[in-house]
Structure formats: C-alpha cells, structure tokens
Amino acid sequence: DTAVSQTPKYLVTQMGNDKSIKCEQNLGHDTMYWYKQDSKKFLKIMFSYNNKELIINETVPNRFSPKSPDKAHLNLHINSLELGDSAVYFCASSQGWGGPYEQYFGPGTRLTVT
Amino acid sequence: RKEVEQDPGPFNVPEGATVAFNCTYSNSASQSFFWYRQDCRKEPKLLMSVYSSGNEDGRFTAQLNRASQYISLLIRDSKLSDSATYLCVVNRGGSEKLVFGKGTKLTVNP
Numbered sequence: 001d002t003a004v005s006q007t008p009k010y011l012v013t014q015m016g017n018d019k020s021i022k023c024e025q026n027l028g029h030d031t032m033y034w035y036k037q038d039s040k041k042f043l044k045i046m047f048s049y050n051n052k053e054l055i056i057n058e059t060v061p062n063r064f065s066p067k068s069p070d071k072a073h074l075n076l077h078i079n080s081l082e083l084g085d086s087a088v089y090f091c092a093s094s095q096g097w098g099g100p101y102e103q104y105f106g107p108g109t110r111l112t113v114t
Numbered sequence: 115r116k117e118v119e120q121d122p123g124p125f126n127v128p129e130g131a132t133v134a135f136n137c138t139y140s141n142s143a144s145q146s147f148f149w150y151r152q153d154c155r156k157e158p159k160l161l162m163s164v165y166s167s168g169n170e171d172g173r174f175t176a177q178l179n180r181a182s183q184y185i186s187l188l189i190r191d192s193k194l195s196d197s198a199t200y201l202c203v204v205n206r207g208g209s210e211k212l213v214f215g216k217g218t219k220l221t222v223n224p
Contacts, residue, residue: 043158043201043214056211090157100146100205103212105157 003027004106006091012112013081021076021109023091031055032074033092033103034066043090049074050097081113115140120202123218131192135218137185137202146205147178149187151198152217158201161187192222 004025013019025032033056034046047066048056054066063079074091088108094101120137127133139147147164162169164176164185175188185202202215 040216041199042216045211048211058211100148100163102148102160102163105159107157 002107004091004093004104006089006106006109008109009107010110010112012114014114015081015083017081018077018079019081019111020078021089021091021111023074023076023106025072025091025093025104025106027093027095027104029093029095029104030071031094031097031101032068032071033094034074034076035090035092035105037088037090037108039087047074047076048097055097081111083113086111086113117141117206117213118202118204118215120200120215121218122216123220125218125220126223127192127220128223129192129194131222132188132190133192133220134189135187135200135202135220137187137204137215139183139185139202139204139213141204141206142180142183144183144204144206146212147176147185148203148212149174149176149185150201150203150214152201153198158214161200189220192220194222194224196220197222 031050033048037043049068052068065077068074091106092103094103149161150158151161152158164178168177173190177186199217199219201217
C-alpha cells in the first residue's frame with residue numbers, strides 16, 4: 001500500500017485555469033505538508049497542517065489555498081494558474097510536529113502551465 | 115548567506131570509491147539535521163538523521179559540527195545504486211520548518 005499518494009501525477013493546463021491536487025496518507029500521521037520543487041530543484045515548504053490546523057503558511061500567493069478535510073487528507077487548490085506555477089508539487093506527512101520527525105513524501109504532481 | 119548550502123557538484127566517481135558531501139547552515143539555533151536522497155524524477159526519502167555524536171549506517175557516516183555549523187555525509191565503497199541527489203536538510207532555527215539544500219548530484223560509474 002502506498003503510504004503517501006497524490007493525484008494526479010501529471011497536470012497540464014493553460015494559464016488562468018483553476019486546478020486541484022489531492023493528497024492522502026495512510027500512515028496515521030498528524031502532520032501534512034505541501035512543498036514546491038521548481039526547475040532549479042529547490043524544494044521549498046508552502047504549507048503545513050497539524051491535526052487539520054494550518055501551522056505553516058510560507059510566503060505563497062493567495063491563489064494557493066490548502067484544505068485539510070481530515071488528518072489523512074491535504075488538498076491544494078490553485079486559482080488563476082500562471083506560467084511560474086509550473087513545478088513539481090510534493091505532499092508529505094510526518095508523525096508529529098515539534099520534533100525531529102522523518103517526513104514521508106508522495107510521488108509528486110508535475111504541473112505544467114502553458 | 116543561504117540557510118543551507120551544499121557542495122554544488124556534480125560528483126562522478128567510480129564504483130568502490132569513497133565520496134564526501136559537505137553542507138553548511140546559517141542559523142545557529144537549528145536543532146534537527148538530516149540527509150535525504152532523491153532519485154531522478156522521484157520523491158525525496160530520508161537517508162539518515164544526523165546526531166551530534168555522529169552516526170553510521172552501513173556504508174554511510176554522517177557528522178555534525180555545531181561550532182562550525184557544518185554537516186557531512188561520507189559514503190564508502192560506492193555502489194551504482196548510490197547514484198542520486200543528496201539533500202542536506204536542517205530545521206529553521208526557532209521553528210520546525212525544514213529547509214532543504216539544493217542538493218548534490220552523485221553519479222557512480224561502473
């Protein structure tokens with residue numbers, strides 16, 4: 001069974017569209033994250049939720065809105081997509097918050113905006 | 115100064131070689147340190163945590179020097195399967211956010 005899964009794996013869309021990426025973890029973890037890895041390969045945190053509460057909100061355009069319906073799910077909705085949003089988006093989860101917990105990553109969603 | 119800086123690489127080594135990666139971090143309040151591995155077009159995976167006393171896992175040895183704010187990873191007897199990008203990861207001092215280095219690409223050649 002996949003520990004952290006994301007859908008879709010690939011997403012090609014045009015500028016101005018709205019799209020969502022879904023993430024689910026079956027590890028029983030309390031904390032989930034969204035990361036963006038751009039073409040220069042830098043992996044940067046965008047958001048983190050702990051027990052469905054938003055605890056990290058980095059400097060991300062407000063076109064990006066995360067939503068956590070329950071501890072096992074963290075979705076990312078992006079409005080008015082721009083060319084610069086093209087990247088790989090990784091979801092991750094960890095056992096908890098406030099300690100040296102390993103983060104488990106999903107396979108990534110490769111978003112291409114044309 | 116970047117929060118986490120790594121050797122730019124890439125490293126190309128023959129099988130059986132020993133290779134060392136270095137990483138420096140800027141925030142002296144950082145408390146958690148890790149090495150992650152990322153294969154091409156795959157997700158990052160934890161390779162090992164780094165402890166103050168240094169730690170070893172098979173062919174991999176990680177060291178931490180808090181005074182110099184420096185982390186290292188040593189790989190002995192390199193295998194073809196070690197080819198990947200190695201990411202140095204540090205928590206942002208005073209918070210639990212993890213900051214990832216840009217990574218160092220390693221290619222082990224037959």
